[in-house]
Amino acid sequence: MTTKQIKTTAVENKLIGLADIVITAAERSKDPTIAIPIRALSNVAFNERKGLIEMGNKKQARSFFNVGMAKKFMQTVLVADALFELQRADLTTSLREIYYRTKHTIQDSHENTFDTQDESDPVIEDLEVSLGALREELHVRAENSGSIVGPVVFGDDGDRVDCARLGKGGYSVPSIVEPEYLEVRRCTADFLLLVEKGTQWNRLSEDKFWRRYNCVLLTGNGQPPRGVRRLARRLHEEYKLPVYVLVDNDPWGYYIYSVIKQGSINLAFESQRMAIPKAKFMGLSSADPERYGLPRNVGIKLNEKDIARAKELMNYQWFQKPAWQVEIKRMLTSGLKYELDALANKDFQYLTKKYLPRKLKEKDWLD
Amino acid sequence: MNKKNALTQPAPSASPRKTVPEPVAPKKVAARPVQQVTAVEMGARQREISVSEFFTKNRHLLGFDNPRKALLTCVKEAVDNALDACEEAGILPDVMVRLEVVPTGGTTPSPSQATRFRITVMDNGPGIVRQQIPRIFAKLLYGSKFHRLRMSRGQQGIGISAAGMYGQLTTGKPVKIISRTGPKAVAHFFEVQIDTKKNEPLVHENKQIEWNQPQGTQVTLEVEGKYQKGRASVDEWLEQTSIANPHVRLIYQTPEGETNEYPRTYHELPPAPREIKPHPYGIEFGMLLKMLQDTKSHSLSGFLSSDFCRVSPQLADEICKTAMVSPTMKPRDLKSHAAETLYQTIQNTKIMAPPTNCISPIGEKAILSGLYKQIKGEFYTAVSRPPAVYRGNPFIIEAGLAYGNRPENQTKPKQLAMPKAEGEGEDEDSELARVIRYANRVPLLYQQSACSMFKAVLSTSWKNYGVTQSRGALPGGPMVIFVHMASVWVPFTSESKEAIADYDEIQKEITLALRECGRRLGLFLRRRERAASEYRRRNIFELYIEEVVEACNRLKGGKLLKEKLKAQLRKIATSRTGGMKTDQALGKTGTGPEGLPHSIIVTSEGVEGEVELASQVEADAAATVPPVDADLLGDEKLSVGATKSRAKKAHLRADKTPQSKAAQMGLFAEKGSSGKKPIRTRTQPEKPNKPKRPANAAAPRRKK
């Protein structure tokens, strides 16, 4: 609890700093300006040694008295104000609620401070990066859209949550899993399997795959939300669990894997706390259809977007390992993508009974 | 009213597209052969046509097609005459028009229900000598303007007597006239009717009376009519008349008892137009034949050189030689075949263009004055083209433009700041421009789309000037487009004289004038846009400063010196948005508009451009005083009605509301009430010698 107190104060101070920027600039008749690190490919670098995407030093000035930026500046200060309020009240909230909290019509005008949530979301990310505060620290949470099951015990608001005793539904991963919110009391698993799709996670959970292979099953229902990523990272770090990723065999699947492993371009500054550079790509690999005898007719033709995306991925620094170049090229050559669900073509329990056991046995994964 | 084509053509005719068959000639004897009938049978039918018969058959040609139009035509004829007379006599016209409902069957219906009206038009003109009064008002085809080629409103010598005749046919009432030729002369009162058989006046009453007016003429007609405001109404016609004739002071007492005054805002008479002889290119063959008969010359060459302009005796001889006719022969003896050769020869001979100094344009300043007076806009401009010639007839095209809403009106709807929901935008403005057309200073209210003036407006690419325009449509926006053609001979498309015919030369001149107006409008709009964007910038900052300061204050736990921070930020904003430079672009520093001759710009800070002219208008408008009712009528019988109307008026004045204003014809179609400014009596006489400054400069807000 004490750590929490100190941390929030730090965040509060960071937010108050924004007001100080305005006040100080005004005193000196200067244009109030906030420096915001640029969140784009141009400002990230892949740290090969650490295996992380790291944010560069490029910053962009957001000035008040610039017609193009004035509104953004005003919005930034408004969001900071709302975040400060959250800190004070010790509440967490969603992106959407921040939007509604800060939205109003500016006095004597027809103008709204924000017209859509698309305007407020990036401002929150701007603040995260420029203040160097995580979203969780800012008390902003995402939807709880992850599930976990397996031999792990949490302490959540004083409640003991044993994920081995929650049936096939498991525990719903909260969006904020920082130690002050979620305590990991015990974990006896041997590894962690992060599954892209909820359907496959359900299959594995129902088949009690985790019991047989003594692992933790985690899913984020698509692109894993921050809570899921952060939890995987904590179990990986705190309990030394190897992390395996199971995704569809398509460019989007590769991308999800890369975000889990190296972090995302947009929020590269969070890689430090989120990325799991040692995570392994279990599948579905473009080599699997042949190896596991999946018929061509359960494949899906790559569309133009897929092809473009795949080619883009091949250019990313973190996909330069020869094995990865082969992996992606093979997909492009075949012209097909495969969903995990396609394994059901062979047997409903093919994933649980054949595919994963063989993968684990053969240690057939990509790094 | 230029009614030349209405009846037989004494002057060069030029209706290139007759929509009506050959005008029915009001000859006293109409001997029109009908096919398959013997001469004897015909002879039995041939008889004099009474003027009333002629009138009844041709009332549409004279503007009496329906009761509403007839009411307008009567007013128009009387007002046109009053203005013509004053101008010819060199007097700045003061004209009073009054419409009164005449009780029918013992009750006085409301103006919109009424079917009978008394029209009174009074002027301060030269008056009419006693002997002439009966014939002027009760004899068709009697007038002073017929036998000359000179720019004037009236032409035929039929206008006012036709109106009198219409009254007589519909109500049986005589025309009442008071006229006085000067302060030393006595005033004469007449009641006349027309002997419809003989086309001769019948004098019912003729006496000397006391009249408060030192000089002038007053005509009272009782007619069947219909009073309805809006498009093509008496009200609209008077207002448009006042725009094109700002040298006229016009007082209009409506049938509702309201008194509207259109003040004189231009204090110079238009230069008197000069009379010219017809140009040989402008006449038609039939006309030539008639002139050959009527001429006073004894020789053909003498006829050509003295009855036409730009034909010297040498040129006359040359023409005769080429046409192989003797220059010395009697014009009357030229027979049809030879006459035709002569006509062709004339058309093929190179003859100098007619003199153009016979035309009296309204002038840019006066147009500006008129527009500024009647239309509340932001930008005004006027263009007078140099004289040009079509078919031997000199003419001048003038165009003007009033654009936008006054700053004070712009902000009105914005004050209601309704919070907008997601996805909600602002409604589009679909207002279209309005075209007002004039021929020899007389408004044309009918047949707009057939008129070459209107067509020229449509074919002008207004988009080039920063105004919206859909294909084949009028330009969009709050705009009034003014077009005037001044000519000794205005070519109407038909006898009803409502639309101007398409002559290339005329079309070209109108287009050039409109383009110049458009170019200036574009310049103004660009300038305004530039200034507005600076202004908007500063405004955005002002708007956001509030938000930012409030948020900072909360971040600082409410311990901030808010006002101080606001002031500091505002100072930075001003220095960042160009400060003085912006003020200048916004026209706040009083420098006039660049590259915008003959224009007025109204900003929230004041008036630019023809400032003096605008000041004059404002001063004149502010100085309007109630008309002196008592002066209007000297005759007892008549003054009964007058008293009654005064009483009613007093009553109505008390509850004068914006509705009465809105009911006035709106120049801007939709946003009616903001578009015009009929100055009424009893307005608080402010005393501005400077143009009035709209009062909302204090808190300009960003417009989205």
Ligand SMILES: Nc1ncnc2c1ncn2[C@@H]1O[C@H](COP(=O)(O)OP(=O)(O)OP(=O)(O)O)[C@@H](O)[C@H]1O
């Ligand atoms: N208010 C007036 N003051 C002085 N003279 C007038 C007045 N009204 C009419 N007249 C004289 O009476 C004449 C006849 O008027 P009338 O309206 O019948 O014909 P017009 O004006 O010549 O031509 P039009 O038929 O085109 O109106 C005029 O030409 C003018 O000389």
Ligand SMILES: [Mg+2]
């Ligand atoms: Mg007349």
